[in-house]
Structures are given as structure tokens and as C-alpha cells.
Amino acid sequence: MSGVFDAEKLGRCISCGFCLPACPTYALTGDEAASPRGRITLMRALEEGRLDVTDPASLEQSSFCLGCRACEPVCPAGVEYGTLLEQWRDHQWQGAARPVLARWLMALVSRAWLLRLQGLVRGHARGKGEPRGAALLLGCVERGLYPEVSRAARELRGELAAPSGQGCCGALHAHNGDSRTGGAMAALVGARLPGVIVTTAGGCAAHLAAHLGRERVKEFSEYLAEHEVVPSGEVRVAGRRARVALQDSCHLRNALGVFAEPRALIGAVADYVELPGAAGCCGAAGTYSLLRKRDSMRVLAPKLDAIAEAEVDFVVAVNPGCLRQLRQGLKSRGSTVRAIHLAELLAMAQRDWTLSKRKGDA
Amino acid sequence: MPFTAEFADELARIVGHQHLRLGPGELAPYSRDATPLFSAEPDAVVFPGDAEEVSAVLKLATEHSVPVVPRGAGSNLCAGTVPVDGGVVLVLTRLNRILEISDGELLARVEPGVTTNTLSEAAEKRGLRYVPDPGSRMVSTVGGNIATCAGGLRGLKYGVTRNYVLGLEAVLPTGEIIRTGGRLWKDVAGYDLTRLLTGSEGTLAVLTEATVALVPAPSGGGTGVAYFTSLEAACGAVAAIIESGVLPATLEFLDRKCVRAVEEFARLGLRTDAGALLLFGDDGPAEAVAENIDRIGKACVAEGALEVTLADDITSAEALLAARRCSLPALSRLGSLTILEDATVPRPRLAEMVGRIDDIAERHELRIATFGHAGDGNLHPTCVLDPGDTGAVERAHKAFGEIFTAAIELGGTITGEHGVGAAKLPYLLDRLGPEQVALLRRIKAAFDPASILNPGKLGS
Numbered sequence: 135m136s137g138v139f140d141a142e143k144l145g146r147c148i149s150c151g152f153c154l155p156a157c158p159t160y161a162l163t164g165d166e167a168a169s170p171r172g173r174i175t176l177m178r179a180l181e182e183g184r185l186d187v188t189d190p191a192s193l194e195q196s197s198f199c200l201g202c203r204a205c206e207p208v209c210p211a212g213v214e215y216g217t218l219l220e221q222w223r224d225h226q227w228q229g230a231a232r233p234v235l236a237r238w239l240m241a242l243v244s245r246a247w248l249l250r251l252q253g254l255v256r257g258h259a260r261g262k263g264e265p266r267g268a269a270l271l272l273g274c275v276e277r278g279l280y281p282e283v284s285r286a287a288r289e290l291r292g293e294l295a296a297p298s299g300q301g302c303c304g305a306l307h308a309h310n311g312d313s314r315t316g317g318a319m320a321a322l323v324g325a326r327l328p329g330v331i332v333t334t335a336g337g338c339a340a341h342l343a344a345h346l347g348r349e350r351v352k353e354f355s356e357y358l359a360e361h362e363v364v365p366s367g368e369v370r371v372a373g374r375r376a377r378v379a380l381q382d383s384c385h386l387r388n389a390l391g392v393f394a395e396p397r398a399l400i401g402a403v404a405d406y407v408e409l410p411g412a413a414g415c416c417g418a419a420g421t422y423s424l425l426r427k428r429d430s431m432r433v434l435a436p437k438l439d440a441i442a443e444a445e446v447d448f449v450v451a452v453n454p455g456c457l458r459q460l461r462q463g464l465k466s467r468g469s470t471v472r473a474i475h476l477a478e479l480l481a482m483a484q485r486d487w488t489l490s491k492r493k494g495d496a
Numbered sequence: 497m498p499f500t501a502e503f504a505d506e507l508a509r510i511v512g513h514q515h516l517r518l519g520p521g522e523l524a525p526y527s528r529d530a531t532p533l534f535s536a537e538p539d540a541v542v543f544p545g546d547a548e549e550v551s552a553v554l555k556l557a558t559e560h561s562v563p564v565v566p567r568g569a570g571s572n573l574c575a576g577t578v579p580v581d582g583g584v585v586l587v588l589t590r591l592n593r594i595l596e597i598s599d600g601e602l603l604a605r606v607e608p609g610v611t612t613n614t615l616s617e618a619a620e621k622r623g624l625r626y627v628p629d630p631g632s633r634m635v636s637t638v639g640g641n642i643a644t645c646a647g648g649l650r651g652l653k654y655g656v657t658r659n660y661v662l663g664l665e666a667v668l669p670t671g672e673i674i675r676t677g678g679r680l681w682k683d684v685a686g687y688d689l690t691r692l693l694t695g696s697e698g699t700l701a702v703l704t705e706a707t708v709a710l711v712p713a714p715s716g717g718g719t720g721v722a723y724f725t726s727l728e729a730a731c732g733a734v735a736a737i738i739e740s741g742v743l744p745a746t747l748e749f750l751d752r753k754c755v756r757a758v759e760e761f762a763r764l765g766l767r768t769d770a771g772a773l774l775l776f777g778d779d780g781p782a783e784a785v786a787e788n789i790d791r792i793g794k795a796c797v798a799e800g801a802l803e804v805t806l807a808d809d810i811t812s813a814e815a816l817l818a819a820r821r822c823s824l825p826a827l828s829r830l831g832s833l834t835i836l837e838d839a840t841v842p843r844p845r846l847a848e849m850v851g852r853i854d855d856i857a858e859r860h861e862l863r864i865a866t867f868g869h870a871g872d873g874n875l876h877p878t879c880v881l882d883p884g885d886t887g888a889v890e891r892a893h894k895a896f897g898e899i900f901t902a903a904i905e906l907g908g909t910i911t912g913e914h915g916v917g918a919a920k921l922p923y924l925l926d927r928l929g930p931e932q933v934a935l936l937r938r939i940k941a942a943f944d945p946a947s948i949l950n951p952g953k954l955g956s
Contacts, residue, residue, distance in 0.1 A: 142832070145832040145833075145883060146832050148530075148532065148828050148832075148833075148834045149528060149529070149530050149531075149532065150530045150571065150632070150824070151529070151530050151569055151570055151571040151632070151635050152571075152632070152634065152635055154569055154571075154635045155611060155613070155634050155635050164543065164587065164589025164590055164592065164609065165517075165543070165587070165589070166525040166526055166570060166587070167517075167521070167522055167524075167525040167526075169525075171525075172525030173525075175524055175525045175527065175528060176521060176524055176525060179521075179524045184524070185520060185521055185524060186520075189519070189520055189521040190519060190521065191517075191519045191520070191521025191522040192521040193521075194521075195521070208634075210822075210824050210825030210828055211825065211828040211829065211832075211834070212825075212829055
């Protein structure tokens with residue numbers, strides 16, 4: 135035994151294969167090696183020393199896996215696949231084996247001052263409040279790419295404190311082969327924001343909950359539901375209620391079991407449309423869409439088809455990675471459908487937002 | 497074992513490099529299926545794209561005497577897809593199209609890699625039903641279901657997979673492609689090779705297409721649950737139900753240990769003081785269903801049921817069925833090695849068989865809970881243990897050997913629906929006798945003269 139993996143967690147898998155149909159990479163390939171059960175078999179071979187750490191297939195599979203954890207809710211035996219995947223990457227993604235881009239991003243987000251600077255430049259939400267109540271996590275990616283999300287969240291819930299020196303939660307490290315640093319960063323965020331942490335990113339929510347405890351972390355829709363907040367107003371398009379679909383965040387749904395709340399909130403301000411496969415990964419998967427763009431697009435393709443068929447006005451995401459993925463995908467197809475964050479949709483409703491005409495409608 | 501680099505090159509020429517796997521990390525995942533305690537690595541894995549490629553691979557393997565193990569999703573519980581002699585694992589997941597659904601003929605033509613659930617859903621959309629309903633249907637393939645003649649929850653009223661296979665396209669180990677049966681219910685031209693191949697566990701030919709019968713989807717359904725003080729009492733009720741002239745679609749039981757594990761796991765509000773639970777259901781026109789469910793409930797009460805609960809809507813029916821469906825997860829959470837076995841006895845001997853299983857478990861100091869299809873006499877003794885405890889693993893082997901012997905003594909069999917595979921092969925002689933085993937081997941030799949197809953399983 136090499137002690138790479140938590141023996142109890144690895145031993146839980148009963149090899150029944152019930153995870154296979156839930157796995158996006160198995161669906162793409164039909165290859166056992168690209169399924170959760172096959173990957174656990176690889177982990178066991180590594181653990182028992184039957185497979186070398188440099189084995190190219192094992193390295194490839196540890197990277198091909200999206201980490202979406204869709205295998206967890208369907209697992210009869212309760213295997214914590216997400217944790218095993220982190221341990222696997224800790225073991226295999228060392229030194230040159232870790233993609234350069236991942237190394238570069240990890241260095242970037244672990245510098246709190248840099249995040250603070252880019253957030254200030256981009257104009258993220260700012261609000262003093264009292265961090266001992268509930269604080270809004272500004273996120274590392276979201277602060278730079280989508281500062282409008284945190285602004286919308288604070289517009290809806292002014293009581294949320296939003297101190298800018300909070301740093302990054304460390305999910306990016308944990309998912310890229312450095313779970314130790316990832317855990318330490320989560321603990322640091324927990325110390326800087328001592329009360330309940332509210333986040334608009336499903337990935338951050340799951341990572342923080344794993345390290346700080348479930349009760350300290352609330353995803354935004356969950357927070358609104360708990361406070362029985364129902365946004366006033368509605369979002370309208372061309373004289374009717376907007377048709378709005380949701381793309382679940384994998385970590386929010388599969389790790390934390392939150393999926394009803396965002397649907398209910400959308401339904402309160404617009405006509406909710408369930409996309410077939412809304413629960414399945416969009417292919418963004420954190421850094422996956424950057425590290426494995428081609429595979430990421432293969433996972434996204436059927437979702438874009440489903441969106442086109444559903445004739446919706448908006449697709450809502452609850453995680454910045456998903457938001458970026460959907461926007462890029464929709465843009466590449468020249469779609470008129472807009473991808474926005476849940477907080478933005480709800481803020482629009484609060485302002486009784488109306489689009490008089492859909493783009494593309496002559 | 498003559499697997500060589502030249503042989504691998506030939507495989508690559510047939511299926512293309514992208515559909516051939518040779519590296520250690522690529523082969524390791526194919527060393528096992530859903531059967532605990534069995535594992536062996538192949539020398540190569542191929543993903544053929546059509547029957548011609550399957551034929552070319554098999555012909556080559558026969559010429560070089562290299563073993564070939566056909567595989568679907570690898571969800572079988574009899575080590576049927578473990579390559580015990582190495583060689584090539586032939587994965588059929590690329591053949592995953594539904595080729596045709598004919599409403600007029602009530603049939604579907606599918607490739608073997610289609611999952612059973614995909615076929616069920618496609619049939620449902622047309623107002624039809626593919627009847628076989630194995631517990632693994634979300635993952636298991638139609639080809640695998642046919643190869644093992646899978647059963648499921650609807651066996652009593654509707655029969656198992658073999659009742660729904662009309663015709664097959666199969667590739668013989670020597671490369672010939674044959675079509676058995678066809679699209680007809682009535683067809684007695686020649687030996688019934690369709691039935692012979694159904695349940696042959698990939699030892700005679702590789703299935704590349706199947707024509708399966710569909711039925712009109714029933715218009716309604718109903719479900720109920722009855723609690724008894726003991727499994728004997730529950731079995732008495734099973735007999736009384738059948739004697740009352742009702743043939744329910746579903747008649748499942750959980751023993752005391754299962755009821756407790758399920759309730760502990762799923763909190764469905766089951767009575768944990770009961771010695772056994774009987775789950776019953778029927779489908780068809782609403783009035784007939786209501787009458788049948790009522791009769792079943794009354795039969796249970798007459799046999800001393802502690803309590804009978806009927807589900808009056810689909811949600812509560814699903815909650816009841818969930819109890820049966822989550823037996824495996826509930827039990828598997830009690831320990832990390834879960835051995836789910838399969839034996840069948842004549843219906844009237846069910847209680848006696850469960851009693852014997854309990855005795856055997858106690859004698860070997862093992863935790864064995866039993867659930868199963870009461871209507872079919874098909875039971876699943878399930879042992880939960882710690883894989884690190886080698887003593888316990890050994891005792892489990894012994895205990896299951898005794899369980900299979902007990903099943904045979906009671907006029908039953910060593911497997912009702914999981915198959916023989918490598919796991920049950922040592923017990924097959926006891927079940928069939930030497931003459932029949934010899935005949936099986938002659939049949940095997942007629943199909944597979946070089947003995948390359950799934951060696952170490954049926955016909956070996």
C-alpha cells in the first residue's frame with residue numbers, strides 16, 4: 135500500500151457500474167477506463183503498486199475526468215469520488231506533469247493582493263456591512279471576469295458584507311493536484327470571513343463546505359430560499375414573461391444537493407423551462423475548458439442543441455465557469471439566447487426589466 | 497498464450513489504432529466487472545465498429561488461438577466478462593444504435609451496446625414496453641442482458657429476457673455471421689439457436705444485433721406492501737396469492753435484516769419490527785388492477801399479515817418500490833465488500849431455503865441478508881464483509897458453496913438470473929450432471945473449435 139488514497143474511501147466502491155451512465159466521458163467514449171468505476175480500478179492499481187505513477191493512460195484519465203461528480207448521487211455504495219479524484223491528481227500531477235496553464239493560474243489566484251487589485255479595477259461589489267453576519271465571497275475568477283454578478287447579488291441583498299481582501303477559496307488548487315494548499319486557502323478564507331459565507335459560485339460552495347463545514351457555506355440561491363426572499367417584479371421579453379432555462383452547477387447539484395432553489399427562484403420571475411440534461415456537466419469544469427478545450431466542447435455540444443430546441447430567451451448559470459462556457463458556446467453558434475448569472479436575472483426582475491424585442495426578431 | 501506484437505498489429509489493422517488499447521493503464525480497467533473477488537488482465541482491448549470487424553477479430557483469434565471475451569457494460573455479477581485467460585476483451589459499446597422500432601410488428605431491432613433503459617424509454621415514447629426489467633437496466637446493455645438471460649422485477653407475470661428475443665445476428669468464433677430467428681413469433685425452422693445463444697454468456701458467438709419483442713404499455717398499475725412476523729408467514733402468503741388465481745407483475749420480499757438496513761439507509765418509514773416484508777404490484781387496466789391488488793391484500797391478511805399498505809398514487813408506489821430497489825445500496829453501506837448472490841428454489845421451498853441460508857450464515861459467522869423475487873423463488877443472499885479480513889472472505893466462499901448445494905437439494909438451481917460465468921462454474925456439474933456437461937462441451941466445440949471464446953466459463 136502506497137498510502138496515496140484514503141483506504142476506506144477507495145474500498146467503498148463495489149464495482150457495480152451504476153455510475154457508468156451518469157459519466158459524461160463514458161458517454162463520449164464507451165470506454166470503461168473513462169468511467170468512474172474504471173478510474174477507481176486505476177487508482178487501486180496505483181495504490182497497490184501494480185501501475186506506475188508515470189503510466190500515460192492513468193495520467194490521461196486523471197485529466198480527462200471532468201470532476202463533475204455526477205457519479206456520486208447515483209452511487210449505491212456512497213463512494214466519495216470527488217475526494218478520490220483530488221488524491222489521484224495530488225499523486226499524479228506533480229512537477230512537469232501538471233499543465234503549465236494550471237500552474238500559472240494557481241500562482242495567480244493564491245495572491246490575494248492581485249485579486250484585490252483586479253477586483254477594484256473591474257468594479258466588483260463593495261459593501262462594508264459586518265462580516266460576522268454573512269459575507270459575500272467575491273471569487274477569484276468572478277471578480278475579474280464577471281464583477282456584475284457580485285454587484286447584482288449585493289443589489290438584491292444589501293446586508294451582505296463584501297470585504298475585498300478575502301482571497302481565493304482554493305478550489306482551483308484542490309482540483310489541480312494540490313489539495314493541501316487548496317485546503318489551507320479555504321481555511322484562510324474561513325478565518326477572514328468568520329460568519330456564514332454566501333457564494334455565487336457552485337464550485338467554491340462545494341470546496342468551502344468540504345473544508346469549513348456545510349453550515350458555514352450558503353450558495354446564493356440557497357441563502358435566498360432560507361431567508362424566504364422572493365424577488366419582486368419579473369423579466370419580460372417582447373411583451374411576455376421571459377422563457378428561462380437553468381444549467382445546473384455540477385458541484386452545487388452533485389456535492390451539495392442544491393438544485394430546486396434556483397429553479398424556484400427563476401420560476402418566480404419568469405417562465406421556467408427545464409432543459410433536457412440540465413443536470414449534466416456543460417464541460418466547463420473549472421480549468422477543464424482551458425486545459426482540454428476540445429473535449430470540453432464535445433461535452434457542451436449536445437447542451438447547445440438542447441438550448442436551441444427549447445426556444446428560451448435566457449440560460450441561467452450559478453457558477454462563473456459555466457457562465458463563461460455557455461456564453462462562448464452560444465456566441466460560437468451565433469445564438470440569440472443570452473447566458474446570465476442567477477443573481478443578474480433576479481436583479482433584472484427587481485428592476486422590472488423588459489426587452490422590447492429579441493435580437494434576431496426582425 | 498500466443499498473444500504477440502504481430503497479433504496486436506493485425507488487430508490495429510482491423511479496428512484502427514484509435515480503437516485498440518494495449519498499455520497497462522488502458523488494460524487495468526478491463527480486469528474486472530461487477531463481480532467481487534475476480535480479476536484478471538487482458539492483453540488487449542478492442543472496440544469494433546460493426547459485425548464485419550467483429551468477424552475479422554474472431555477469425556484472427558481463432559487462427560492464433562487467442563482468447564476473446566465479449567463485453568458490454570461489465571455490470572454482470574458472475575465474472576462473465578473477466579478475461580481469466582487473458583487475450584482480447586472485445587467491447588461492444590460502439591454498437592449502440594436502436595435500428596428500428598416497428599409498431600405494427602411490436603418489435604425493436606437494436607445493436608447489442610444499447611442500454612436496456614435506452615430501449616425501454618424509446619419503446620415507452622411509442623406507447624410500447626420492453627418487458628425485461630433487470631435492476632441494472634440503467635447501465636446494462638441489451639446484448640449483455642441477452643447473453644446472461646437477465647431477469648428482473650417482472651418475471652412472475654411476464655417471464656425473463658429469453659421470452660422477448662425473436663432473432664439474433666451473431667458472429668461465430670470462426671468468423672461466419674449468422675442470423676437466427678427473425679421477426680416472427682411463430683417460426684420453427686431448425687433448432688432454436690436463438691434460445692441457445694440467449695444465456696450462452698458469450699461462449700458460443702458474439703451478438704451484433706438483436707430483434708426483441710415489445711408489448712403495448714399497460715394502462716395502469718398498483719402497488720402494496722405487507723408486513724409479516726416471519727418469512728415463513730410471508731411465503732405462506734405468496735402461495736395463497738398464487739392459489740387465489742392472481743398472477744401479480746411484482747412479488748418481492750425482504751428479510752428482517754434487509755428491512756432494517758433499508759430503513760436505516762433510506763428512512764422510508766418501514767416497520768423494522770417485522771420479520772419480513774412482501775412487496776406486490778400489478779399492471780393492466782385500472783379496474784382489473786384494483787381488483788387484483790385488493791385480492792392480494794386480502795390473501796396477505798388471511799395469512800396473518802401484521803399490516804397491509806396500498807399505494808394509491810404513483811409517488812407512493814414508487815416509494816414502496818424504492819424499498820426493494822435500494823436493498824443493495826442499503827446493504828453495501830454496512831461493509832465495503834458486498835457479495836450479491838443468486839439462487840432459485842421452487843416457490844413452495846422459499847421459506848425453507850431462507851432458513852437454511854440463515855443457518856449457514858450463523859455457522860460461518862457471516863452477515864448474510866436475503867431479498868429477492870418471491871414469486872419466482874429467486875433469491876439474492878447478500879454477504880457484507882470487510883475485504884481486509886481474508887478469513888471472512890474464505891468463510892464467505894464456503895458459505896456460498898453450501899448455499900448453492902442447498903438450493904440444488906431443494907430442487908432449485910445455482911443461478912436464476914445472474915448467470916454462471918467464472919464465479920459459478922465450479923458448481924455447474926452438481927446442477928447439470930456429467931452427461932449434460934459433456935453435451936455442453938460438445939455444443940461449445942461445434943461453435944468454437946479453437947475454444948477461444950470466453951474460456952473458463954460455460955462449455956469449458
